[in-house]
Amino acid sequence: MEYTNTPNNLGTENVGKLLMRYGIPAIIAMTAASLYNITDSIFIGQGVGHLALSGLAITFPFMNLGAAFGALVGVGASTLLSIRMGQKDYETANNILGNVLVLNLIMGIAFSVVALIFLNPVLLFFGASEQTLPYAQEYMLVILSGNVISHMYFGLNALIRSAGKPREAMMITIYSVIINSILTPVFIFIFHLGIMGAAFATILSQVIVLCRQLHLFNDKDCFIRWKKGIYRLRKNIVTGSFSIGMAPFLMNAAGCLIVILINRQLLKEGGDLAVGAYGIVNRIGFLFVMIVIGLNQGMQPIVGYNFGARQYDRVIMALKKSIFFATVIMLAGFIIVELFPRMVASIFTGQDDLIGIAAPGLRWVFAFFPLIGFQMVVSAYFQSIGKAGRSIILSMTRQVVFLIPILLILPNYLGITGVWVSMTISDFASVILAFILLAMELKKNKQDYNI
Amino acid sequence: MEQYYAITIGRQLGSGGKFIGEQLSQRLNIPCYDKELIQLASQESGLEKTIFERVDEKDSYSFMGKYFGFRSGFMGYSESNYLCNETLFQIQSDVIRKIAERESAIFVGRCADYILREHPRCLKVFILSDPEERIARIMSDMKLSHADAATFISRIDKKRASYYNYYSQKVWGMATSYDFCFNASKAGFDSIVAMIEGYVRAKYMSAD
Numbered sequence: 075m076e077y078t079n080t081p082n083n084l085g086t087e088n089v090g091k092l093l094m095r096y097g098i099p100a101i102i103a104m105t106a107a108s109l110y111n112i113t114d115s116i117f118i119g120q121g122v123g124h125l126a127l128s129g130l131a132i133t134f135p136f137m138n139l140g141a142a143f144g145a146l147v148g149v150g151a152s153t154l155l156s157i158r159m160g161q162k163d164y165e166t167a168n169n170i171l172g173n174v175l176v177l178n179l180i181m182g183i184a185f186s187v188v189a190l191i192f193l194n195p196v197l198l199f200f201g202a203s204e205q206t207l208p209y210a211q212e213y214m215l216v217i218l219s220g221n222v223i224s225h226m227y228f229g230l231n232a233l234i235r236s237a238g239k240p241r242e243a244m245m246i247t248i249y250s251v252i253i254n255s256i257l258t259p260v261f262i263f264i265f266h267l268g269i270m271g272a273a274f275a276t277i278l279s280q281v282i283v284l285c286r287q288l289h290l291f292n293d294k295d296c297f298i299r300w301k302k303g304i305y306r307l308r309k310n311i312v313t314g315s316f317s318i319g320m321a322p323f324l325m326n327a328a329g330c331l332i333v334i335l336i337n338r339q340l341l342k343e344g345g346d347l348a349v350g351a352y353g354i355v356n357r358i359g360f361l362f363v364m365i366v367i368g369l370n371q372g373m374q375p376i377v378g379y380n381f382g383a384r385q386y387d388r389v390i391m392a393l394k395k396s397i398f399f400a401t402v403i404m405l406a407g408f409i410i411v412e413l414f415p416r417m418v419a420s421i422f423t424g425q426d427d428l429i430g431i432a433a434p435g436l437r438w439v440f441a442f443f444p445l446i447g448f449q450m451v452v453s454a455y456f457q458s459i460g461k462a463g464r465s466i467i468l469s470m471t472r473q474v475v476f477l478i479p480i481l482l483i484l485p486n487y488l489g490i491t492g493v494w495v496s497m498t499i500s501d502f503a504s505v506i507l508a509f510i511l512l513a514m515e516l517k518k519n520k521q522d523y524n525i
Numbered sequence: 526m527e528q529y530y531a532i533t534i535g536r537q538l539g540s541g542g543k544f545i546g547e548q549l550s551q552r553l554n555i556p557c558y559d560k561e562l563i564q565l566a567s568q569e570s571g572l573e574k575t576i577f578e579r580v581d582e583k584d585s586y587s588f589m590g591k592y593f594g595f596r597s598g599f600m601g602y603s604e605s606n607y608l609c610n611e612t613l614f615q616i617q618s619d620v621i622r623k624i625a626e627r628e629s630a631i632f633v634g635r636c637a638d639y640i641l642r643e644h645p646r647c648l649k650v651f652i653l654s655d656p657e658e659r660i661a662r663i664m665s666d667m668k669l670s671h672a673d674a675a676t677f678i679s680r681i682d683k684k685r686a687s688y689y690n691y692y693s694q695k696v697w698g699m700a701t702s703y704d705f706c707f708n709a710s711k712a713g714f715d716s717i718v719a720m721i722e723g724y725v726r727a728k729y730m731s732a733d
Binding site: 085153156158160161162163166310311314363379381382383384458459460 | 541570571572574579608609611614615618639641642643690691692694
């Protein structure tokens, strides 16, 4: 945990240095997570075919939903665990570990069973067509069968982080990315397992790192570990986890809803290829967004502490520097995508028609990315200074409130372009909102601090 | 920790728990920490006092927080988020533990009984009192009408319970969490103070 070397140097050390120290590990972890998605898409697009890419894009909302249920247990339980670890209450901490295991088993299996029973109608609702359904089906059959493993892997990783081993948790994520990107091409190109091969690789890589996680909690020196009597579900722990995990659950569920809507609109306006194009746009966009999320995690403790300590100049310096770096990251993405959209799309597929749809999509979606860095940092800033409500408003407006109505209206007039442009417009609107909220906040702070 | 002892006092609002703490403080000649803990947590961490006051013995502070679990912001708790309730509780509990290690002391509220659960010589007390008596005390202390005092009491007690239950994973006011529970309306302050003092002198001070 960070407690040992803080809080004092958070208030004194060079802000830029602090941002590097806290930001870089978070950026590495976030980038690893999105590389995982990108390599899967690349191997499927190049090795299985462009329709498989569309089939994969159809399954994105399923992934969001799985992550939502994972967060429902994982985020809450790791919060509870952090409190107990801080209090050196290892008995309760141990019960949390046992309860997390059982809860993830139950939820993981229940989700699989329900999803497998309704797999076809759900995929059709998500925007599958006759051509893409077999791919989506094949992929989800494997992913859902192994769902309990994915749940366990994400749940335990959150606990490992809270149990004071954030480095270990980060390394486990990186291992799973490396193993997956070795296994996927082997299964696709050598064993010719098609899209199913990618799913196998995902689950198998999670099985391997899960073994490492299970082993970690076997360590006799570890304060919390597997033992008798920790598996009985306790009301406090279950309700506590769920009530904390509800917000991240809803955020992920909202994300799921949006992707369904985007896919359905694209299918209606442009068929399977347009859905596949979103698969590409989504992955590339995600890469840059995740880097900024990593940066934001690095900014949080610096802004939070100094705001609390009334070192207002340091708060502003951290905010300014974060906005600067976020803008640089997003600007880099913007320049690459706007100058070479076809080249970026061709990493995923050799199919010319698909590249032809993905390239303008990338250009539209990235149009305001240089400003989205600012928007994301402001959202994280509000969370850091304890105003979670405003932070939620900012992320929800961009992804949901602004996006849904435009997404329902615009494609009727502009076709596929309308889908891309609706993201551009909601991005722009959310940047303006972020600017207004931040300006109000800074003005208020200036009065409070008599500057 | 061995040579010192601690008394923790949980209390309903208006039951006079703080008053009993202060009386004991004079009789036993040890400090009594109540609101002072906020000042100390602020000094210890370098964070503003108001930050601690905002979360002091309260549950999450909004409708959203209460019903949708936005207790620690939507990303959940992380050690790096300094202004989230869990971190502030951690800082305050470190302060309580540090005090208990360096001197004998009385702590009013703030989950001290849970925080000091491993303390070998810690007496955990809970003070309750009849509703009308509590209302009367709050009416005179805060210059409130009867109805306002009653709502104020039930609101604050709910917050204290929620705070206690969340951080201690126990139930606020439940007898099993404490060593002594006194109804101040029945026993009266003087005899409660005398009983606790007698117990402490016999149990913790006789060896000295």
